[in-house]
Amino acid sequence: MGGSAGDLVRLVAKGHGRSRAELARLSGMAPSSVSLRVEELIEAGLLREDGEGASRGGRRPRQLRLHENAGVVVAVDVGTHHVRMAVLDLAGRVLLEHELPGEIAEGPERVIERLLDNLRMTLRQAEVEHLPLLGVGIGMPGPVDPGAAKVVAPSRMPGWNDFPIGRRMSELLGVRVVVENDANLMAVGEHRYGWPDRDNLMAVKAGTGIGCGIIVSGRLHRGRGAAGDISHVPVHVPEPVTCSCGHSDCLEAHASGAALRRILRAQGIEVSSSRHLVDLVNDGVPEATTLVRNAGRLAGQVLVPLVNFFNPDVLVLGGGLSAAEPFVAAVRGAIYERCLPLATRDLEIATAVTGRDACMLGAGSLVLDEVLASEWVDDTLAAR
Amino acid sequence: MGGSAGDLVRLVAKGHGRSRAELARLSGMAPSSVSLRVEELIEAGLLREDGEGASRGGRRPRQLRLHENAGVVVAVDVGTHHVRMAVLDLAGRVLLEHELPGEIAEGPERVIERLLDNLRMTLRQAEVEHLPLLGVGIGMPGPVDPGAAKVVAPSRMPGWNDFPIGRRMSELLGVRVVVENDANLMAVGEHRYGWPDRDNLMAVKAGTGIGCGIIVSGRLHRGRGAAGDISHVPVHVPEPVTCSCGHSDCLEAHASGAALRRILRAQGIEVSSSRHLVDLVNDGVPEATTLVRNAGRLAGQVLVPLVNFFNPDVLVLGGGLSAAEPFVAAVRGAIYERCLPLATRDLEIATAVTGRDACMLGAGSLVLDEVLASEWVDDTLAAR
DNA sequence: CCATCTTTGTTCGGAATCGAAGTTTCAGGT
DNA sequence: ACCTGAAACTTCGATTCCGAACAAAGATGG
Known part of the structure; x- marks a missing residue:
């Protein structure tokens, strides 16, 4: 695909295309054209040769990388x-x-x-x-x-x-x-830095709120602009809590960091932030652990139809709550319990590779x- | 995009690209190159000129179409x-x-x-x-x-x-x-023949079974091969029915044509096919209408998180049950009641344009x- | 009805691209 | 050590493709 200088630079930037020959294979351009273009790009200060790579049975490739002074x-x-x-x-x-x-x-x-x-x-x-x-x-x-x-x-x-x-x-x-x-950015970040060769990925960000980003065929899916919203999906819980959207059974109202803090406060436990909440869980405070595990179960139940439907390669769990092991375990459990075997067979469920940087x-x-x-x-x- | 004879033929086939000038705009090729290529394609019997189109303020375009004898x-x-x-x-x-x-x-x-x-x-x-x-x-x-x-x-x-x-x-x-x-094919068919300029579409086929196909960015989404499965999503119903998958609360076990026929048979009403079932509904048989409406409500409840998540342009309802007005109305109702306004604002919910041909x-x-x-x-x- | 502007399509010289053959360099076998 | 094959580039003539100018055909507006 592609056939211009920009495509070559993109290939080098993404980490594919590490030599002229590889660029020729990936871009579809003729080796000669690639050589000419690369020479120009080096001259212009965009690319730079970076020693030689390992031989694959023939002459060693002269490795290319983006010039660090390009910008x-x-x-x-x-x-x-x-x-x-x-x-x-x-x-x-x-x-x-x-x-x-x-x-x-x-x-x-x-x-x-x-x-x-x-x-x-x-x-x-x-x-x-x-x-x-x-x-x-x-x-x-x-x-x-x-x-x-x-x-x-x-x-x-x-x-x-x-x-x-x-x-x-x-x-x-x-x-x-x-x-x-x-x-959405968490999905993009995890895709690029964590799972670059998986084409379909969904990333759930469970922090103060609950959001989800979707990568389809390697690209961010925005739908009409609101895609990935899972915070106002109804969940089945014994006691209703009014959500900002007007309903009383939204996932966000029962499983978000904000919701958990509210519940803990009602129990007399003051929590300042999601990170504080996770500290309580890791310190073994039972009320906090129970709550977080329950939040994970609710999130998992919401994710079950989405995983069946979207059938991704990877489900990334990120955001503050994902640092709490019981949350992650509960999500995993709910998914494996109720999703189709076909959907979970090759599914990776992982916490964010890039952590808070995602x-x-x-x-x-x-x-x-x-x-x-x-x-x-x-x-x-x-x-x- | 593109730059070869195949791309031109594709553009003509899809109904975009109806003249040389339009092909040049859409393909990115130079007008002169397009002219040459088109001439070759006509000579080879793949394309054919088809009179002149309406002027848009200048010379009339010489319309192109695929030659009917090409294959x-x-x-x-x-x-x-x-x-x-x-x-x-x-x-x-x-x-x-x-x-x-x-x-x-x-x-x-x-x-x-x-x-x-x-x-x-x-x-x-x-x-x-x-x-x-x-x-x-x-x-x-x-x-x-x-x-x-x-x-x-x-x-x-x-x-x-x-x-x-x-x-x-x-x-x-x-x-x-x-x-x-x-x-999946229903989604592809409805996308091409019914909503060619909408990029994101989901098609629900509610017949003997319940399936769903997904078009993302104009292309069929297969995930790892199982994408679009909604038949085994849990639904909340008073009485459990064992599904082929081993669970007791699958959508398919309660809302598919097969499930509805089974329920009617238990009530002493024999139904031979989904079409027969729809006939009963249209004839005003109350037991059938109630069942079908309930099935629509269940399907709608399953679709709510998917619509929020995927945020499509169009939701197509097809398959046998979609010929029953109460089914369609119940799906619509459930979606509009519970989906995010952002997700439903520009959402089209329609029955299959191409009907049984989809x-x-x-x-x-x-x-x-x-x-x-x-x-x-x-x-x-x-x-x- | 004529001048002007638009749009479509074509002509043709120059530039970019290709691709086959050649060069360089290396791995693996004998 | 030497030969063979293979991979990574490079060279260079042939081809393709572009793009600017041009021609054709028609709308628009006075």
Whole structure:
């Protein structure tokens, strides 16, 4: 597939295509054309030769990689109470990352201000100020319209509704900015960094809220923009709890971190955050363990029809609650108990390979895809 | 996208690309190259000029279509008690179709024998014996492994397990044969003939059994081969009924045509087929109507999480039960009552546009895609 | 009814791409 | 050590493909 300079760069960036010959095989172009193009790309400073690889029975391949000076992107994971940020090179390698506190409830203006400060500091610390910044990827903990690059109808995010964070950041920085929902980004991140050769994956992010991202045939599935929502699926529980959506039996109202904290508080146990909740579980506090296990069972029951229906290669469990072993075990149990053998036979159920970085890395991956698919490659080539 | 003769033929076949200029726009090739290629394709007898179209403010386009003598494919829908068959031209137009009785329980050898007889007769009746037969698409009412082109682990299909129907038919006919599950084919057929410009669609086939096919980004989603299974999702019902899978609360055990007939028989009402059941409903037999409405409600409840999760553009209801208005109304009701507004806002819920032909047309569409993506186009061109 | 703008399709020279043959380098066998 | 085959590139003539200009045909608007 493909037949242009951009395709070659993309293949190298994704980690396939490590030599001219391999690029020729993967791109479908003639070896001679690939050689010419690669030479140009090296001349333009986009690619770089990186020693020789192992022979496979003939001449050793001259390995190719993206030139580290070609540029960087910044990936941001905006959480409810924190901001995680990283600088990535064009191959998706993390050059520097860190986490800072930050309340999303402070509103978009204040958050953007802090993001920009952070971003400049991060670029300085990573010592890449002299390299071109090619794009920024931002994950938000709420529904996102990726076209307009803004948050829509969020709960727990006062002031953010319809705020065009993408356009604002883009104007202020002068670079491409992509915005996406955090659960979707977790799926993208886990797919790229954890299961790159599995085509169908779903990632469940169980933290303060519950979300799900879907990778179909290697690409993020957005549906009409709301795909992956599992938080308001009805579950069968003895006592109803009113959810923000108006129903009383939503998964989110009974199994999210917020719901569990509420229940514990009613039992006289104050919990400050999802991480605190997991600490209680790992410390063996029975009330917490019971609750978390029950949450896992409910989530698992919701996932059963989805796994049968979607029949993925991998089910990734991420978010705060996934750090609690009973939660993961309960999800696994519910799935294996009730899904079709055909659906579970080759199914991997795993916790997030990239842990707390998943969303941030997903943001990086998404913006990298955008950058490498843009005219930037051709423009850089043309500029010699 | 694309850049070869095959792509042009595909574009014309799909109904996009009706003139040289349009082909150039859609294929990305230069207008001059398209002109040259089209000329060759006309010379080779694959395309044909078909008068002039309406002007759009300039010169009128010289419309292109596939030459009707280029070849045909045969589409087969093997049901439990019938076989439907059609001859299609390369653009997917039905030249002739008919339905014959046929018991799948007679086993593969006997069914194949009858299929071949039917096929020869059909080609004769359609007066296309002199045209090349380029492929056969077959729909089977059970799980299919499309790679091996055989049925796997079927219920209600004695003797069919692991039978390589695709290879056998292919050997006997000397042409490409594709085999696929009937619900998947319903999705393909409805997508192509009913909702060609909607990218995400799910089709529920509620007949003797209950199945579901999924179109994601315009292409059939198979997952690991079992995607779309909704028949063994647990539903909440007062009295358990043992399903073939060993559980007692599967959707199929309570809402499939077979289940409804069983329940009616226990009430002393004998029903011979799903069609008979629908007749009873339309005749206003209250027991039947109540049952069918309840089945719709159960199916709808199962679909709620799937619609939220997948967020499709269209939900197609097909199969025998979809001819019963109370069934459709109950599904609609359950979805609108409980799905997210974001998921239902732009959702179309419709009965199958192509009615009982959906699976058969899907089989035709699938084999056409295969044929037009194969080397056949280039070979025909090379053969002058 | 004529001038102008649009859209469709074609012509043809120049540039990009291919592909077959050749070069370099290495593994494996004898 | 030497030969053979194989893989990774490179060279270079032949071919294809593009793209700009042109021709054809028609809508639009005064």
